[in-house]
Amino acid sequence: xxxxxxxxxxxxxxxxxxxxxxxxxxxxxxxxxxxxxxxxxxxxxxxxxxxxxxxxxxxxxxxxxxxxxxxxxxxxxxxxxxxxxxxxxxxxxxxxxxxxxxxxxxxxxxxxxxxxxxxxxxxxxxxxxxxxxxxxxxxxxxxxxxxxxxxxxxxxxxxxxxxxxxxxxxxxxxxxxxxxxxxxxxxxxxxxxxxxxxxxxxxxxxxxxxxxxxxxxxxxxxxxxxxxxxxxxxxxxxxxxxxxxxxxxxxxxxxxxxxxxxxxxxxxxxxxxxxxxxxxxxxxxxxxxxxxxxxxxxxxxxxxxxxxxxxxxxxxxxxxxxxxxxxxxxxxxxxxxxxxxxxxxxxxxxxxxxxxxxxxxxxxxxxxxxxxxxxxxxxxxxxxxxxxxxxxxxxxxxxxxxxxxxxxxxxxxxxxxxxxxxxxxxxxxxxxxxxxxxxxxxxxxxxxxxxxxxxxxxxxxxxxxxxxxxxxxxxxxxxxxxxxxxxxxxxxxxxxxxxxxxxxxxxxxxxxxxxxxxxxxxxxxxxxxxxxxxxxxxxxxxxxxxxxxxxxxxxxxxxxxxxxx
Amino acid sequence: xxxxxxxxxxxxxxxxxxxxxxxxxxxxxxxxxxxxxxxxxxxxxxxxxxxxx
Numbered sequence: 001x002x003x004x005x006x007x008x009x010x011x012x013x014x015x016x017x018x019x020x021x022x023x024x025x026x027x028x029x030x031x032x033x034x035x036x037x038x039x040x041x042x043x044x045x046x047x048x049x050x051x052x053x054x055x056x057x058x059x060x061x062x063x064x065x066x067x068x069x070x071x072x073x074x075x076x077x078x079x080x081x082x083x084x085x086x087x088x089x090x091x092x093x094x095x096x097x098x099x100x101x102x103x104x105x106x107x108x109x110x111x112x113x114x115x116x117x118x119x120x121x122x123x124x125x126x127x128x129x130x131x132x133x134x135x136x137x138x139x140x141x142x143x144x145x146x147x148x149x150x151x152x153x154x155x156x157x158x159x160x161x162x163x164x165x166x167x168x169x170x171x172x173x174x175x176x177x178x179x180x181x182x183x184x185x186x187x188x189x190x191x192x193x194x195x196x197x198x199x200x201x202x203x204x205x206x207x208x209x210x211x212x213x214x215x216x217x218x219x220x221x222x223x224x225x226x227x228x229x230x231x232x233x234x235x236x237x238x239x240x241x242x243x244x245x246x247x248x249x250x251x252x253x254x255x256x257x258x259x260x261x262x263x264x265x266x267x268x269x270x271x272x273x274x275x276x277x278x279x280x281x282x283x284x285x286x287x288x289x290x291x292x293x294x295x296x297x298x299x300x301x302x303x304x305x306x307x308x309x310x311x312x313x314x315x316x317x318x319x320x321x322x323x324x325x326x327x328x329x330x331x332x333x334x335x336x337x338x339x340x341x342x343x344x345x346x347x348x349x350x351x352x353x354x355x356x357x358x359x360x361x362x363x364x365x366x367x368x369x370x371x372x373x374x375x376x377x378x379x380x381x382x383x384x385x386x387x388x389x390x391x392x393x394x395x396x397x398x399x400x401x402x403x404x405x406x407x408x409x410x411x412x413x414x415x416x417x418x419x420x421x422x423x424x425x426x427x428x429x430x431x432x433x434x435x436x437x438x439x440x441x442x443x444x445x446x447x448x449x450x451x452x453x454x455x456x457x458x459x460x461x462x463x464x465x466x467x468x469x470x471x472x473x474x475x476x477x478x479x480x481x482x483x484x485x486x487x488x489x490x491x492x493x494x495x496x497x498x499x500x501x502x503x504x505x506x507x508x509x510x511x512x513x514x515x516x517x518x519x520x521x522x523x524x525x526x527x528x529x530x531x532x533x534x535x536x537x538x539x540x541x542x543x544x545x546x547x548x549x550x551x552x553x554x555x556x557x558x559x560x561x562x563x564x565x
Numbered sequence: 566x567x568x569x570x571x572x573x574x575x576x577x578x579x580x581x582x583x584x585x586x587x588x589x590x591x592x593x594x595x596x597x598x599x600x601x602x603x604x605x606x607x608x609x610x611x612x613x614x615x616x617x618x
Contacts, residue, residue, distance in 0.1 A: 024615070114616070224618055243616030411613040421613050440615040486612065 004077030019380025026115025040203030098341025122161015176285020195538025270343030401477025
């Protein structure tokens with residue numbers, strides 16, 4: 001508890017106040033509607049399913065800016081507490097060391113820098129999911145059972161992290177169960193995970209057609225050396241993220257890199273010391289998962305491996321999960337956290353007890369850039385009032401038709417938000433479907449998005465002259481032009497025949513002439529309802545079943561013993 | 566239990582603390598020097614990039 005609060009205060013301290021943190025993939029908007037992005041009913045890949053539902057749902061209960069901070073704080077605290085509880089140590093300093101090591105590392109820094117809160121939620125869930133595996137392999141003597149509820153909670157959180165974190169969870173949990181030949185638990189875990197992933201699996205199926213991931217994304221998001229130690233050294237120290245902007249300052253310095261490598265090696269040594277404290281299958285299983293994840297991460301670093309990965313992404317559905325593969329370092333981070341906890345306990349109970357606190361805080365000292373909002377990079381902002389006015393105007397209209405957000409760029413950089421790149425908030429702000437650019441620029445490489453609607457709109461915009469007639473034929477009713485963005489003023493001039501609804505200092509809202517198209521105001525289709533029904537049913541079955549079974553067994557007179565088989 | 570003075574342990578701890586403080590100093594110094602190179606793309610740029618390798 002104290003550890004969780006301490007970690008949250010140390011990392012998020014400067015943003016724990018009113019206002020929105022907007023950076024890269026981290027976009028929360030005021031009063032978000034349950035739009036197409038929540039249900040995954042657009043033509044783009046349902047990447048925000050079901051994480052966006054959590055964000056929007058929570059924003060119905062508390063203001064969205066507080067919901068954003070609650071989610072960020074919750075996942076950091078759960079990650080620290082989960083790792084601290086998982087480590088097979090008893091000394092409080094050792095527990096803190098494990099929790100701190102799991103949160104305070106370059107992996108978390110990179111994902112927080114890129115605003116990938118859902119990925120961090122998935123990361124935070126891994127220790128809890130592995131706690132369930134340990135409970136299956138070694139049921140506690142008290143008869144409480146393998147902590148199914150926390151496991152289901154962990155599974156739900158893993159699913160929020162998307163396919164990559166689901167794969168990381170499989171890497172983390174499956175080898176141990178397989179080594180212990182706990183096939184029933186493995187099938188139960190797989191079925192639970194499949195049920196929890198139903199919303200985006202069904203949304204993906206409903207979208208239809210090929211996934212058509214841009215193969216250039218494999219190279220663009222591949223692991224890179226962010227230390228002088230090369231790719232392997234960078235990965236061993238939980239770095240290697242694709243964007244050089246998301247690398248903590250100092251990692252390119254030899255002293256920092258070497259000490260980080262020594263600490264990683266010491267953590268692995270510490271993990272070796274835990275061998276007698278865990279069942280053999282659990283120990284080897286987690287290690288196997290970490291090795292598997294690491295292999296997937298480093299493969300694209302070599303030309304042959306990159307070719308394999310391209311072929312995989314092209315031909316195997318959902319293989320895009322291995323793009324931006326450093327997310328799969330999460331099991332290795334768990335191994336190192338557990339190992340560091342064990343190492344600190346060994347030091348604390350041996351003659352070198354003075355070293356224990358030093359090793360405990362070493363991750364913090366090695367990575368001071370994570371403290372205090374990434375040393376000032378995280379800050380809160382407020383949306384200009386015109387955003388609310390435009391949203392109200394568009395959401396008031398009952399006539400169908402989508403909204404196109406211009407200028408044509410997936411990212412924005414607002415002066416009022418510190419000019420930090422951020423995904424276009426318009427996609428989340430309106431009830432009706434919003435079509436915007438899905439391509440992303442990595443350096444000078446344009447990585448093509450997967451939205452067919454976006455491709456059609458891009459083609460209409462690429463044609464010379466007034467694009468309004470072509471957009472109208474595509475079912476577009478509104479055009480929102482963010483005039484403070486690069487190219488915004490120029491694109492406004494192209495819409496000659498459109499009706500001007502509002503012109504504010506940074507936003508211009510146009511309505512295209514015509515009746516609009518019925519039925520596309522953001523109504524929920526049957527498939528999202530079905531997906532979330534499966535998710536809900538999975539939760540009910542997994543959470544209620546043990547209680548019902550216990551009651552039945554109590555009536556039969558042999559409570560508890562069979563329940564732990 | 567009587568506390569004992571172990572010069573080797575003290576030396577090891579002092580070296581570790583010194584190394585860590587040195588790293589912190591290097592990190593902060595590097596942060597100051599390279600802060601202009603690690604800023605994300607700003608609005609003046611013709612395109613807004615997600616990141617750079």
